[in-house]
Amino acid sequence: MAPFTLRDARFPDDFPAIARILSAAGPDWPVTAEVLAHEHEGRDPALYFTQVVAQQGGEVVGVGGLGHDSFSFEAWRYGGRVAVHPEFRRQGVGAALYGELLRRVRERGARELRTMLSDLPHDRPGVAFLTARGFRPVWDRYESSIHTADVDLGAFGGLWRDVAAGGIELRSLAELRGDPERDRRLHELDWLLFQDVPTGTALTRRPLDQWVRDELDDPGLRPELSFVALDPARADPLTGPYVGYSTIGWNPAGDYGYIGMTGVLREYRGRGLARALKVAAMRALHASGGGLIKTFNDAPNRAMLTMNEGLGFRRTATRTRYELRLDPQGVDSGA
Structure with a gap:
């Protein structure tokens, strides 16, 4: 098991790698580097957002982002996701990313975290990950x-x-x-x-x-x-x-x-x-x-x-x- 390190995401250099990871982790909703760049450039600077990547042997293998929700804003509420490329799972990458993001928003007084996952097979590991950390399902949206x-x-x-x-x-x-x-x-x-x-x-x-x-x-x-x-x-x-x-x-x-x-x-x-x-x-x-x-x-x-x-x-x-x-x-x- 090769060691990995965490670091802040670098924009725009990391967009292609982040897009690759998000697309591999969520193949039903793939993204491009261009889409991520637009989201980043259009983000409200008054709202908090942080993004961390996991790097192993010079390759970005996981990403986690957490921030305020402009659609439903409360200063104490944060939403986001953690994604690890399927080939690099079960090495503690997701847990490390989650732990770092949690530490950052706890320091800001966070009282609630939100994320969304589907019932499709590729999201089952993520649901298990959330359940083990105390997350509970509260709202369904049908596709x-x-x-x-x-x-x-x-x-x-x-x-x-x-x-x-x-x-x-x-x-x-x-x-x-x-x-x-x-x-x-x-x-x-x-x-x-x-x-x-x-x-x-x-x-x-x-x-x-x-x-x-x-x-x-x-x-x-x-x-x-x-x-x-x-x-x-x-x-x-x-x-x-x-x-x-x-x-x-x-x-x-x-x-x-x-x-x-x-x-x-x-x-x-x-x-x-x-x-x-x-x-x-x-x-x-x-x-x-x-x-x-x-x-x-x-x-x-x-x-x-x-x-x-x-x-x-x-x-x-x-x-x-x-x-x-x-x-x-x-x-x-x-x-």
Whole structure:
């Protein structure tokens, strides 16, 4: 068993090695060095984040990162993950990375740690690792997927007629680039919609510039596949005519799309708009060559789960949030 050492990650030099490790440890969600660089460059400097790598014989074999969650911020709450390349496991690398990260956030007064793992086979060692350290499962999120080749996209003519008859227009984010208020309106709309998403945690509203960096400037976002529902008769001071939207991002390493947010304002629900937004994305993707789309819904969100099932999405995994409560005296407990 060769010795290993821990050190702070070096940016941007370590991005390729970190991407390789994260992709090997989580093959269902591979990442690229470019994606990691974007995340790093766009991270809110006011929020804490630390990343450590394990090096063995000059090769980076493991990585661990821990920091504040901009989506659900509390100064005492930290989220992240530890990943070790499968070829270098059972040598104490993961335990050492975890121990160092835990030491760092304990010094900052951390009271809670969060991470998320799936029920897929490659995550089973990680679940055992967390369980042995007192983490407890607290929240489930279901992953489902569909391939555009498996959908009869011509079967939605009635849906389109109903949407048009209601005076609603669907425009892609690419088509709306000319609206100088687009980003601000989407920021307001996103916040309103998330109030009704059962996430199991208190939400933090990100400032407009940070939200734009995270969401609209994400290199994975496919503006031509992401759609906004507009009511031209509506002139809301916050969202203007924007009444709903759905985004599609693209994982370049995995070559599949993923749905970010889909939602419609309360007063516009029951008209099939959320369904129409997703069908619009599938039609646009099919027209550009087709492909796989993944979506993620929290377990209590029965309305969206039922709608996705009706569109043909099929459950592929459950992703569980694990939490550990940290005691100031060093006696930790699960949530």
